[in-house]
Amino acid sequence: MKQAFGAGANTFAKLSLLGGGLFTVLILGLLFVLDHSPYTRGPIGVAVNQPVRFSHQLHSGVLNIDCRYCHISAEQGAYGGIPDTHTCMSCHSQIATYSELLEPVRTSYATGEYLVWNKVHNIAQHVYFNHSAHVNAGFACETCHGRVDQMPLVWQHQSMTMSWCLECHREPERFIRTYDQVYTFGEPAPENQIDVGLQLVAAQGIDVSRLSNCSICHR
Ligand code: HEC
Ligand code: HEC
Ligand code: HEC
Ligand code: HEC
Ligand code: HEC
Incomplete structure (x- = not known):
């Protein structure tokens, strides 16, 4: 054949x-x-250089300015949001007015041109994340971003991989706090975190069984 x-x-x-x-x-x-790989998200623990040496350590740690003064959208919307230079000038039109470090801030304020900051966090395009859903349910800035109040320049604290998200989506009781603890830093978790956590998860009406569904994060 x-x-x-x-x-x-x-x-x-x-x-x-x-x-x-x-x-x-x-x-x-x-x-x-x-x-x-760190290349898809940026390395952990490496401070990102910025056009202006804005220090969270000074503004949040020493001066104790509330995160919401500059990042109110973390509570109200999907993004953490970066303040524009009007927010800086609410103080710096009077404070440290001759500082050379602040020259780009004054220029941006005068010309109306955005000051472009370098991104520290950058999760993949195909992933949906929403700040307000987490913050209002009792998840602290510190849990995901670390001791920002001690950072002279911000670095990424967590890996932001899928397994990192899922670690909490499977057991949110390990991390949840009462809402009044969302903006606090450096306080150790209570010894009975799991008991308190389970109560808070129930009180918030969080349905843990749906939190591992692919469609929650991949829409
Ligand atoms: C006075 C304004 C101001 C305050 C207060 C402030 N931030 Fe920021 N934040 C900024 C600016 C400006 C940037 C962008 C430059 C940078 O990354 O350092 C930023 C960046 C960040 C980033 C990194 C964003 C990225 O690019 O991924 C995080 C996370 C953050 N802030 C968290 C916080 C937390 C948590 C607090 C409260 C402890 C806080 N910030 C308080 C102004 C502020
Ligand atoms: C459950 C984890 C989690 C919590 C809690 C959280 N963040 Fe974030 N944050 C993230 C992730 C993930 C990103 C990266 C988002 C992206 O790249 O789109 C991010 C990015 C940011 C950014 C950069 C702008 C943006 O949205 O991309 C800022 C600013 C920020 N967070 C501030 C805050 C502040 C302030 C708080 C507390 C009120 C907070 N975050 C709480 C996970 C969290
Ligand atoms: C609520 C008031 C307030 C706001 C808002 C604020 N700052 Fe400041 N900032 C201060 C104070 C107070 C100092 C300390 C001044 C000093 O040491 O003389 C300071 C110091 C600084 C310095 C160091 C100046 C130097 O020469 O040592 C820089 C840079 C700076 N801020 C940038 C910013 C930027 C950028 C923003 C906006 C994202 C901002 N600040 C928002 C109060 C503020
Ligand atoms: C520390 C705990 C924790 C981490 C870390 C975390 N989440 Fe969540 N997330 C939760 C909890 C708890 C809920 C449910 C909140 C509720 O039902 O009120 C939630 C809800 C969500 C929702 C649903 C929001 C909505 O609109 O209903 C999305 C999307 C989401 N998370 C994405 C992510 C992604 C993507 C990551 C990683 C980059 C992440 N989460 C990391 C605890 C966490
Ligand atoms: C809690 C949020 C969350 C849930 C639920 C989730 N993912 Fe993901 N997924 C992510 C994040 C965040 C990334 C990006 C990881 C990175 O950038 O490294 C990702 C990335 C991926 C990727 C790209 C490859 C990779 O690892 O980067 C695939 C494929 C994927 N997810 C499939 C799934 C499937 C299938 C499910 C359901 C079984 C699922 N995911 C559930 C958050 C989630």
Whole structure:
């Protein structure tokens, strides 16, 4: 019988099956590496340089300015939000007016051109995140961003990988606080965190069983 395919075809088919398997393994491996690679999200614990050396350590830690003065949208909307230079000038039109460090702030204020800050956090485009849903349910800035009140320049504190999100989505009782603790820093969790946490989760009406659904974060 005349063969429609050459003698090598069978071997080729076998090879490509094997190849397909290998290819899938490679792709999965690549996704795994990407999920654990700092390059997709920016490194943890490395301070990001900024056009103006704005220090959270000074403004939040020493001067004790409330996070909401500059990031009210973390409570009201999806994004944390970065303040414009009008917010800075509410003080710096009187304070440290001759500081050279503040020159770009004054220029931006005078020209109306945005001061462009370098992003510290950057989760993948295909992931949906919403600040107000977390903050109002009792999850603290500190839990996800660390001791911002001690950072001269902000760095990323958590990996922001899918497994990090899921660690809390599966057991929110380990991290939840009462709302009045959302803006506090450096206070140790109570010894009975799990008991208190389970009560708070129930009181907030959080349905933990739905929090691992893919469609919550991938819409
Ligand atoms: C006086 C205004 C001001 C206050 C108060 C303030 N911030 Fe900021 N925040 C900024 C500015 C400006 C930036 C952008 C520059 C930078 O990243 O340092 C920023 C950046 C950040 C970032 C990184 C954003 C990114 O690029 O991913 C986080 C997280 C943050 N702030 C959290 C906080 C928390 C938590 C508090 C309260 C402890 C706070 N901030 C108080 C002005 C402020
Ligand atoms: C449950 C974790 C979580 C909590 C709680 C949280 N954040 Fe964030 N924050 C994130 C993630 C994730 C990003 C990155 C979002 C992105 O890249 O789109 C982020 C980004 C930011 C940014 C950069 C702007 C933006 O939205 O991309 C600021 C500013 C910020 N957070 C401030 C705050 C402040 C202030 C609080 C407390 C009121 C807070 N965050 C609480 C997880 C959290
Ligand atoms: C609620 C008041 C207030 C706000 C709002 C504020 N600052 Fe400040 N800032 C201060 C005070 C007070 C100092 C300390 C001044 C000193 O040491 O003489 C300071 C110091 C600074 C310095 C150091 C100046 C120097 O030469 O040492 C920089 C830079 C700065 N702020 C940037 C900013 C930026 C950028 C914003 C807006 C995102 C901002 N500040 C918002 C009160 C404020
Ligand atoms: C420290 C705990 C914690 C971390 C970390 C966390 N979450 Fe959540 N998240 C929750 C809880 C609890 C809820 C449910 C809140 C409720 O039902 O009131 C929630 C709700 C959500 C929702 C639903 C919001 C809505 O509109 O209903 C989204 C989306 C979400 N999280 C995305 C993420 C992503 C993406 C990450 C990681 C980048 C993340 N979360 C990290 C605790 C956390
Ligand atoms: C709590 C939020 C959350 C839930 C629930 C979630 N994911 Fe993700 N997912 C993420 C985040 C955040 C990333 C981005 C990770 C990164 O940038 O490293 C991601 C990335 C991914 C990626 C891209 C590969 C990678 O690792 O970067 C795939 C594929 C994926 N998720 C599939 C799923 C599937 C399937 C489910 C349901 C079983 C699911 N996710 C549930 C938050 C979530």
